[in-house]
Amino acid sequence: MINLSLKASEKERIIDQAKELPQIELRSDLVNDVENIANGVFSPLEGFFNNEDLELCLFEKRLSNDFPWTIPIILDISEERSKEIQEDDEIILHNKNGLLAVMKVDEKYKYDKQKLAQYVFGTTETNHPGVARVFTLGDVLIGGRIGLVNETKRQYEQYNLKPIETRILFKEKGWRTVVGFQTRNPPHIGHEYVQKTALTFTDGIFINPVIGKKKIGDFRDDVILASYEELMKHYYLKERAVMSILNFDMRYAGPREAIFHAIVRKNFGCSHIIIGRDHAGVGNYYDPYAAQDIFEEFPDLGIFPIFFKAFFYCKRCGGVANEKTCPHSETDHISFSGSKIRKLICDKKLPPEEIMRPEVAKLIICEENPFVSE
Amino acid sequence: MAEKKDDEKQRKKFTTVSIPTPLFRKVEERIKDTGFTSVSSYVTYVLREIVAEGEKEEEEHPFSEEDEERVKERLRRLGYLE
Numbered sequence: 001m002i003n004l005s006l007k008a009s010e011k012e013r014i015i016d017q018a019k020e021l022p023q024i025e026l027r028s029d030l031v032n033d034v035e036n037i038a039n040g041v042f043s044p045l046e047g048f049f050n051n052e053d054l055e056l057c058l059f060e061k062r063l064s065n066d067f068p069w070t071i072p073i074i075l076d077i078s079e080e081r082s083k084e085i086q087e088d089d090e091i092i093l094h095n096k097n098g099l100l101a102v103m104k105v106d107e108k109y110k111y112d113k114q115k116l117a118q119y120v121f122g123t124t125e126t127n128h129p130g131v132a133r134v135f136t137l138g139d140v141l142i143g144g145r146i147g148l149v150n151e152t153k154r155q156y157e158q159y160n161l162k163p164i165e166t167r168i169l170f171k172e173k174g175w176r177t178v179v180g181f182q183t184r185n186p187p188h189i190g191h192e193y194v195q196k197t198a199l200t201f202t203d204g205i206f207i208n209p210v211i212g213k214k215k216i217g218d219f220r221d222d223v224i225l226a227s228y229e230e231l232m233k234h235y236y237l238k239e240r241a242v243m244s245i246l247n248f249d250m251r252y253a254g255p256r257e258a259i260f261h262a263i264v265r266k267n268f269g270c271s272h273i274i275i276g277r278d279h280a281g282v283g284n285y286y287d288p289y290a291a292q293d294i295f296e297e298f299p300d301l302g303i304f305p306i307f308f309k310a311f312f313y314c315k316r317c318g319g320v321a322n323e324k325t326c327p328h329s330e331t332d333h334i335s336f337s338g339s340k341i342r343k344l345i346c347d348k349k350l351p352p353e354e355i356m357r358p359e360v361a362k363l364i365i366c367e368e369n370p371f372v373s374e
Numbered sequence: 375m376a377e378k379k380d381d382e383k384q385r386k387k388f389t390t391v392s393i394p395t396p397l398f399r400k401v402e403e404r405i406k407d408t409g410f411t412s413v414s415s416y417v418t419y420v421l422r423e424i425v426a427e428g429e430k431e432e433e434e435h436p437f438s439e440e441d442e443e444r445v446k447e448r449l450r451r452l453g454y455l456e
């Protein structure tokens with residue numbers, strides 16, 4: 001288990017010397033990355049990428065130790081800032097509230113943003129939110145091992161479990177197989193269907209919403225969590241379902257992000273992960289099943305994907321179905337379209353019970369504005 | 375130009391392993407009409423699969439007793455465990 005929290009004596013030394021060391025204030029996404037590295041969410045990473053890891057990640061979808069890895073974990077700084085930092089330096093990483101971590105700079109290097117975008121997202125179009133993000137990054141990267149000094153106080157403490165905690169929890173619950181579910185939306189009946197279908201074959205389900213920077217119009221984090229609490233309270237067995245969050249800014253890298261999501265869930269102790277249609281996709285940038293096909297490239301991932309096709313509610317079947325299970329025509333189908341649900345909610349209308357559990361729907365509708373507005 | 379440079383860098387990451395020629399031919403035959411484009415990519419795939427299996431067995435008991443007690447205490451406090 002990776003644990004890069006500094007020991008007390010080392011922590012003291014860093015706090016004493018901090019003033020004399022170069023300082024960097026991190027954006028919230030980088031604060032998340034630091035803690036995810038330190039707590040083993042990004043195991044086997046022990047720091048930010050050096051150039052070799054970055055190139056291998058882009059070209060081979062692997063790290064320099066051959067471990068599968070598809071999303072660059074990089075620490076960017078401005079050209080100006082980079083002049084104050086030399087290789088082999090110890091530097092101090094800050095969050096908003098103060099000292100977060102120390103990093104031993106192994107390498108300082110330039111990188112090609114176009115190339116990075118092309119490899120990771122398959123496009124350099126800046127309409128793609130992941131690509132747009134890359135072009136806002138600083139021009140210089142620094143790689144090196146980190147040591148965590150202070151954990152950030154988090155808003156949803158009860159849902160911030162580390163891999164060591166989820167692993168021990170799953171063990172205590174006697175779960176030998178656990179399926180992970182990635183989400184960034186309140187649950188509709190289709191989500192519940194895939195989760196429970198997967199749960200039929202595993203001992204437990206780990207619901208793992210991604211909490212991080214959102215786009216305007218996305219559901220608010222607190223609404224997503226509360227709606228899952230409501231669903232779990234009424235429709236799940238307490239001994240079979242656990243929810244905890246992943247602090248991470250979505251990259252919308254489709255297939256590459258699906259692999260990354262799988263690695264992270266493996267680190268939390270999952271044996272399986274649900275991969276749906278257009279997993280981690282955005283717009284029409286990816287083939288809807290590319291995020292499933294990519295798993296063929298990784299025989300050594302250590303977690304099994306469970307693939308789901310598109311599903312819908314079928315009035316004649318009387319339940320959720322998919323193209324493999326339902327022989328009826330489209331006129332009998334009700335789709336779980338996100339935009340349709342969103343429209344109903346905006347109009348303060350309850351989505352029908354075929355689409356969303358009434359308890360969940362009511363909870364969302366009672367919010368004056370359940371969406372991110374700024 | 376940029377692409378060529380990338381190719382060179384990638385090549386440096388490979389090394390050679392010897393396998394018996396008849397086995398090589400058998401594999402060549404076997405991978406026809408599959409997604410594998412070369413015997414090397416097939417052998418790499420199979421080796422990664424086997425090596426990963428071995429690694430999984432090694433990581434059976436990764437935490438100490440103190441860690442476990444400390445974690446269980448927090449899980450109880452947060453309501454995850456009774």
Ligand SMILES: [Zn+2]
Pocket residue numbers: 314315316317318321326327328332
């Ligand atoms: Zn039907």
